[in-house]
Amino acid sequence: MNYQSSLDFLLQALPMFQRVGASAFKKDLSNTLKLCAHLGDPQTRFKSIHIAGTNGKGSTAHSLASVLQEAGFKTGLYTSPHLKSFRERIKINGLEIPESEVISFVEANKSFLLALKPSFFEMTVALSFDYFARMGVDYAIVETGMGGRFDSTNIIHPILSIITNIGFDHEQFLGDSLDKIAFEKAGIIKENVPVVIGQTQPETTEVFQNKALENKASLTFADKSIQAKFNGYSTDTSGKRRIDYDIVGSSIGLQKVQLDLLGSYQAKNLPGILSALGILNEMGLQIDDKQVSAGLANIVKNTGLKGRWQILQENPLTICDTGHNMDGIQEIVGQLMSLKQERQLYMVLGMVKDKDHQKVFEKLPKEAIYIFCEADQPRSMPAESLQTLAAGFGLNGTVVSEVNAALADAKRRASAEDLIFIGGSTFVVAEINEL
CATH class of the missing domain: 3.90.190.20 (Mur ligase, C-terminal domain)
Structure with missing residues (x-):
């Protein structure tokens, strides 16, 4: 097989929510578990950070990946959907998965895939986990698709879970109220794994508190202690635009940061990002202020993120x-x-x-x-x-x-x-x- 025929197999042979909608949505993790078992359970061979939410989870994932890269960690990044190339979904240190890896995955597993009939998303998740494990990443930042509880990524046991915010989207699958949607997103909360909630919302607070209590997971509402205030635009010596933010309450000590993501809505994502970095430091990662600053100022450069303002x-x-x-x-x-x-x-x-x-x-x-x-x-x-x-x-x-x-x-x-x-x-x- 060549790359195009391998890609056609992934994109066209099996259902894909991005293309066909509801018929590709499953409330079941069994296919992902079977596929990853067939691959030797690669999701158990690297440390991961799991991110869910209605808005902001992609920006948060790329921001954390950029900071970890600046800190010298070999960092995997799984996100969806892609914009220009399927390979955007799976990256290590900002480099997209090589075409040869996609080809070899399909060739090696085609018979099993045809028999199991997993969805596009299930196959892609398994591909990413297999690739991260074989490449020996230090950490993988894993973004959910639309949900959490039944999302194919939810077979990992991360060191940290993050839920950015809850809003109305995909209500036909996740529920018609914020508390119902929060319940689905809260499905990524695991036993004894710290969880960061990026935005406190009255309709969802109790949902997260109950789920965290059930799982003995420490719970942090980031925006209760950290605030990010928009402080205008600036440019570096090369003329590259950035947004300046004043920071109050961060445990990592920074009082000002710059982001090369130019949407001012990133102010809502920053408390969760900074809170997560503080918790990772408590775990022993030892990411210093300069690495955090450099990572946030160079998200696009380090990760190749597209389409955000x-x-x-x-x-x-x-x-x-x-x-x-x-x-x-x-x-x-x-x-x-x-x-x-x-x-x-x-x-x-x-x-x-x-x-x-x-x-x-x-x-x-x-x-x-x-x-x-x-x-x-x-x-x-x-x-x-x-x-x-x-x-x-x-x-x-x-x-x-x-x-x-x-x-x-x-x-x-x-x-x-x-x-x-x-x-x-x-x-x-x-x-x-x-x-």
């Missing part, structure tokens, strides 16, 4: 972001409004069918000019249907179905002083040629 062009200022649920869109709109001032805002927007569109539309600015598009995959809502629904909320615009054509149309219409945003769906951001 990524600036594609300066004039007009063109930004993309993968935020796609109500809370994510609310944070995005808040930052766009702070940048907008006298500028005309163009919103290049595409969404999937199985979202609560009403909750998202209610957060979007009516004064923006909309260009509705659709990503080239089955879950996308047709751009014309999106335009019709949006009009009912006073959001008016035109249809240019293909993503890059829609972005090009916005650039043609915008002046150099205007502001363009492209997003609404991870799939839309993934199709941007400039990414």
Whole structure:
């Protein structure tokens, strides 16, 4: 087999939630356990940190991986979904898994996979764990998919669990209230394993307290002791942009940090990140302030993270972001409004069918000019249907179905002083040629 045929086997031969939606979702870890047993239980051969949450878990995972790399640890990173390349999901010290490793995994296990019929996600998790174990990583940062309790990654026994926040997303699978969703995410809490909660929310606090008590797990609500305050933008000597934050209450002693992730919503992720680093130091990792600072200032450089408040062009200022649920869109709109001032805002927007569109539309600015598009995959809502629904909320615009054509149309219409945003769906951001 070559790389493309191996990838086709993973992507097309078996169900994949990212492509087909509900039919690929399982409330069962048995396939993952059987597959990893077949591989010699690689998940038991490295130390791991497990991260769940509705928003912020990807940024948190990449941030921690960057800091651990700066501290000299061989660091695995498993995240999903990918934007441009499948290999983005599995990295060691920022380097994507080689094509040869994907080929050899499929070739060696194809008969077993065909007999077991695991999902795409189950296969990918097993591939990542097998790769991390064989490469001898010191630590693996493992991000859940959409849930926690029945997420395929939840066969690990980590040294630390982190839950970033709870919001409304994937309600058809996780529940229609914050406490129900929190219960699913809390499934990553393990016996005697410390857990960090990034954001305290009244609807979910008791859920986490009960689960931690049941598992004799020490529980830390990070934002009760650590605050991160946005303190403006800065640039380094090479002209690279960063955001400055003032820090209060961190046990690692830092009072200021810079992030090269430019979404101001990272202020909500920082308490959990810094709290986790403090706990890791208590475990003996001995990560110093300089390594923390360097790791947070170079997340994109160290890990290759894409699509988080990524600036594609300066004039007009063109930004993309993968935020796609109500809370994510609310944070995005808040930052766009702070940048907008006298500028005309163009919103290049595409969404999937199985979202609560009403909750998202209610957060979007009516004064923006909309260009509705659709990503080239089955879950996308047709751009014309999106335009019709949006009009009912006073959001008016035109249809240019293909993503890059829609972005090009916005650039043609915008002046150099205007502001363009492209997003609404991870799939839309993934199709941007400039990414």
